[in-house]
Amino acid sequence: AQTVTQSQPEMSVQEAETVTLSCTYDTSESDYYLFWYKQPPSRQMILVIRQEAYKQQNATENRFSVNFQKAAKSFSLKISDSQLGDAAMYFCAYRDTGANSKLTFGKGITLSVRP
Amino acid sequence: DTGVSQDPRHKITKRGQNVTFRCDPISEHNRLYWYRQTLGQGPEFLTYFQNEAQLEKSRLLSDRFSAERPKGSFSTLEIQRTEQGDSAMYLCASSLHNANTGELFFGEGSRLTVL
Numbered sequence: 570a571q572t573v574t575q576s577q578p579e580m581s582v583q584e585a586e587t588v589t590l591s592c593t594y595d596t597s598e599s600d601y602y603l604f605w606y607k608q609p610p611s612r613q614m615i616l617v618i619r620q621e622a623y624k625q626q627n628a629t630e631n632r633f634s635v636n637f638q639k640a641a642k643s644f645s646l647k648i649s650d651s652q653l654g655d656a657a658m659y660f661c662a663y664r665d666t667g668a669n670s671k672l673t674f675g676k677g678i679t680l681s682v683r684p
Numbered sequence: 685d686t687g688v689s690q691d692p693r694h695k696i697t698k699r700g701q702n703v704t705f706r707c708d709p710i711s712e713h714n715r716l717y718w719y720r721q722t723l724g725q726g727p728e729f730l731t732y733f734q735n736e737a738q739l740e741k742s743r744l745l746s747d748r749f750s751a752e753r754p755k756g757s758f759s760t761l762e763i764q765r766t767e768q769g770d771s772a773m774y775l776c777a778s779s780l781h782n783a784n785t786g787e788l789f790f791g792e793g794s795r796l797t798v799l
Contacts (some may be wrong), residue, residue, distance in 0.1 A: 573726075602786035613687075614727075614775070614790040621786075660726050664786050670779070670787055671717065671740065674726035 573677035590646045592661030609657040615649045688791035704762045705794040709778030719775040
């Protein structure tokens with residue numbers, strides 16, 4: 570079974586600085602999707618960034634980028650120029666590309682942004 | 685259609701009572717998922733549907749839980765004889781099968797408190 574591990578329960582970053590959130594996963598599949606989702610307090614979970622395992626190039630979405638290390642099964646999220654609105658829980662998630670299409674989530678990390 | 689909607693947003697009930705949650709997915713999405721999230725944890729998969737067919741159920745889904753999607757549109761999740769351990773946020777998500785993104789779109793959740 571696939572597992573996703575986020576070992577840091579909390580992190581803090583100064584506004585305008587850069588922070589990296591870590592994630593590792595375990596799978597025997599060669600092709601899959603990896604995601605970072607953001608869950609602000611009392612609000613719905615939204616997708617931050619997505620990576621297909623067959624792509625070697627790291628995904629980037631504005632201030633958000635990933636460091637995808639397939640051999641190491643590592644998938645970290647870098648947030649540049651942190652903003653107060655980035656404060657939230659962040660979840661790393663894995664999904665097969667096959668028929669079994671459910672997302673498997675890590676436990677999440679609470680990110681706080683200091684003004 | 686503005687997204688996945690869930691009702692009610694909050695439910696407080698006494699132990700032993702039955703509760704039902706409703707989820708309306710994004711209209712063109714044929715896959716619908718239910719997840720459970722307890723405080724400080726990542727969402728845990730419960731079950732998912734493709735159209736009206738329930739394709740997978742987690743072992744977390746005890747026989748007190750039942751989910752339906754009778755016409756392949758909205759879905760209901762019923763919990764019978766609630767227990768205090770059922771207190772959690774119940775999240776619904778939807779997706780389009782065969783979409784290349786692999787992304788799930790989440791609702792805001794239904795928070796259950798069992799007294």
